[in-house]
Amino acid sequence: MAGKKQGTSWRFFSTEMVGIVFAVILALWLEGWYEDFQRRERADDYLERIRVEVSQNREDLNSAINGTQENIDGIAKVFAGGEVTMGRLAPFLEIEGGSTTNSAWTTAQMTQAISEMPVETVTSLATIYDSQAYYAKYLNFFFQQYADLTIDMQSGNNTAMTARKFQQHLSISNSLARQLLQNYDTFLGINAEEAPKQEETAPSAKPSN
Numbered sequence: 714m715a716g717k718k719q720g721t722s723w724r725f726f727s728t729e730m731v732g733i734v735f736a737v738i739l740a741l742w743l744e745g746w747y748e749d750f751q752r753r754e755r756a757d758d759y760l761e762r763i764r765v766e767v768s769q770n771r772e773d774l775n776s777a778i779n780g781t782q783e784n785i786d787g788i789a790k791v792f793a794g795g796e797v798t799m800g801r802l803a804p805f806l807e808i809e810g811g812s813t814t815n816s817a818w819t820t821a822q823m824t825q826a827i828s829e830m831p832v833e834t835v836t837s838l839a840t841i842y843d844s845q846a847y848y849a850k851y852l853n854f855f856f857q858q859y860a861d862l863t864i865d866m867q868s869g870n871n872t873a874m875t876a877r878k879f880q881q882h883l884s885i886s887n888s889l890a891r892q893l894l895q896n897y898d899t900f901l902g903i904n905a906e907e908a909p910k911q912e913e914t915a916p917s918a919k920p921s922n
Contacts, residue, residue: 756829759821763838764901766817770845771897773811774890780809781887788880797873799866806863806879810852811890818842841896848889855882 787805791797818838821827827835862882865875897903 753829755824756821756826759817759824759826760830760834762817763821766814767841767897767900770811770813771894771901774813774894774897777809777811778887778890778894780807781883781890784809785880785883785887788876788883791876792873797876799869799872802866802872802876806866808852808855808859808883808886810849810886813845813849813893815842815845837896837900841893841900844889844893844896848886848893851886851889855886858882 784805784807788802791801791805795801821830827838862875862879866872866879
């Protein structure tokens with residue numbers, strides 16, 4: 714009788730242990746699943762923020778491209794129609810840069826949210842923001858040259874040659890901007906037919922003094 718009772722107790726204890734182990738395993742699995750779910754949710758949230766950021770950057774960049782092209786064309790008309798003077802050039806001596814930002818992308822990197830994003834998406838975004846950084850670097854270089862260029866034009870010495878140089882800077886910045894715009898469109902899924910048509914001017918995208 715005692716042996717039967719002891720066997721029953723052991724089976725009961727074994728069943729309890731199995732139940733406890735199963736509960737622990739289930740709890741750990743649920744915890745891991747929930748953490749994965751939270752990471753994916755966070756990645757989706759940051760990806761949406763990045764998409765909004767890229768869309769806004771694209772809008773600003775497209776406006777800058779159009780403004781820069783107007784200045785390029787304006788300078789060309791000055792050369793085509795008479796004496797090249799500072800007075801005729803002045804309306805077209807503006808730098809349209811656009812206000813591109815990278816805060817959403819930087820934050821996603823800092824929080825490691827990009828580790829939960831598809832590899833092809835991260836690769837595309839890295840290309841976008843690298844291109845954006847190079848474009849901003851060239852604009853900064855152009856801004857640094859701006860005062861010297863305009864002073865040279867205003868002095869009357871080699872006004873035409875300096876105006877050509879200024880026009881070249883505008884063309885290079887627009888070439889870089891169009892490349893960046895194409896990267897934006899690829900990420901956002903905008904077809905070439907849907908994107909605004911731009912007149913092509915694509916000189917070598919290399920800073921020059």
